Amino acid sequence: MNKTKPLRVGVLIARGRALENWELMILDRIIAAPWLELAAVFAHSHAFGDSKVSRLLSWGARLEASTLARQPAYSPKHFSSRHHFIDVYDAGNDKTCAADNITAASLRRLKLDLIIRMIPTSIGDETIAALPFGEWAFNLSDRRSVDADWFGYAEVLAGASTADLVLYAKCGGSADRLEIARAAFNIKPSAARLSAFVRERSVTLLMRELARLADNRRFNPSAFVDEVGAHAPSLGNLLRYGRIVAGSISRKAFRSISARLRADSAIWTLYTGRGHIGDFDPSNAVEIPPADNSIKADPFLFQHQGKCYLFYEAYSRGDRKAHIAVGCFDGDALTRVGVALERPYHLSYPFVFRDGDEIFMIPETHHAKRLEVWRCCEFPLKWELHATAFEGQSPADSVLIRHGGKWWLFTNLSDFHAxxxxxxELYLFEVDGPALKNIKPHKRNPVVIGSTHARGAGRILEHEGxxxxxxxxxxxxxxxxxLNIMEIERLTTDDYRERRIRTITPGFKAGLYGCHHFDAxxxxxxxxARLTN
Structure with a gap:
């Protein structure tokens, strides 16, 4: 990071309105970041303009937020409304300026690099021209009025696969919006829940892009592609939305009751075949079917002394936690060998790998609030704890690789409040190997944001270069x-870039609802593959 000249940031909020969790989190993290300086907080007295929404939307949004999107209040560690609101004094007019009439001269005097707008009302194109990096805002900030937030309604109504969070900028004297970053997130049962979830994710996206700008001062936003949902839903759409949400809640309640009665749990099956990550055809795969007392998921293959072993998450129908089991292939048939690892907490995703003559396993242990590395004492059933890391955090689906003469750890951490x-969020770290004594975060963490690509789904493989x-x-x-296959195009200490080259959907066999893990x-x-929804 550029430690000598932090970015000077202003934030534009609504006057007379309590700050929401995501707004407090952004202010708090800006203050905590040494590469940023919170130079001004502007409070706009007419933040939502003259926009009005129907009483039904206003009432429904409040009810939904209080029942389906409740969350504990966020307590800032650094930000204080008493100390961080700054009146802008305009020497030319000899008066104190409200955010309603911020001038270009006042922004230049504050030496602001950019303003982050959290309300629908902009400071105006001519004033924005005084900011080197413009005015930044989220598309979700535009979908709100003084008494309602309608981000997510259009996506739920359309049955969309995802909802897009877009961080954009207005620069110079142009009214055009320019896209800084975009991330897609899985749909939730209700707009209120989806909106609250995406707002929390927006904090991470914004801080990553601010860190990138502070580090290299390069700013090259692209053309903004507009999206549906900019306008509040009509009365007819609200009635249809109510029926959709009621149905979703009913189905969720039924599944929850079934799980509590220990009559239901996610059922997965395995498929195996011959092929490589770049050319495999799952439609030709042979099934390794589950039994009520032997459900298998997250499979990892491992060659040892001429035999092919399979490590996997194992549980019985109705279980609340799983253990790691191991089997051995004879042709396409799998013979169970035994339990490789069992703990008082849930285990899954048994990433097994070699380092020299030693064999290690990194199972998912996020329920234990840490990452664990286990070393094999006697293959394949005896293991001892070798190292731990990320104590008190929640890492999931972690893998280690050696590339470019370095060890890299990929893991899915959850940066969250509620x-x-x-x-x-996919995080990347340069490490010293399985001991995990030296862990260096990547400069662009999280290197991937969004539910369509971020979460790991198996071992990272080298194939045909x-x-x-x-x-x-x-x-x-x-x-x-x-299941996606992503090609990592650049992996260095300063940069990470990947692209999707293939997506496998559950349609490769009849009766499947999902597929989420691969190894070869x-x-x-x-x-x-998932057999139940």
């Missing part, structure tokens, strides 16, 4: 709906 989620990362495609309101070794591949 909504823990492992599907939306390409580095390929399986990732989950969490869309259509379903966890583990699809020595010409064999394996993936899992």
């Amino acid at each position: 909504y823990e989620d492992h599907c939306s 390409r580095l390929l990362r399986p990732s989950q495609n969490n869309t259509h309101g379903i966890y583990g709906y699809g 070794t020595d010409g064999r591949y394996v993936l899992d």
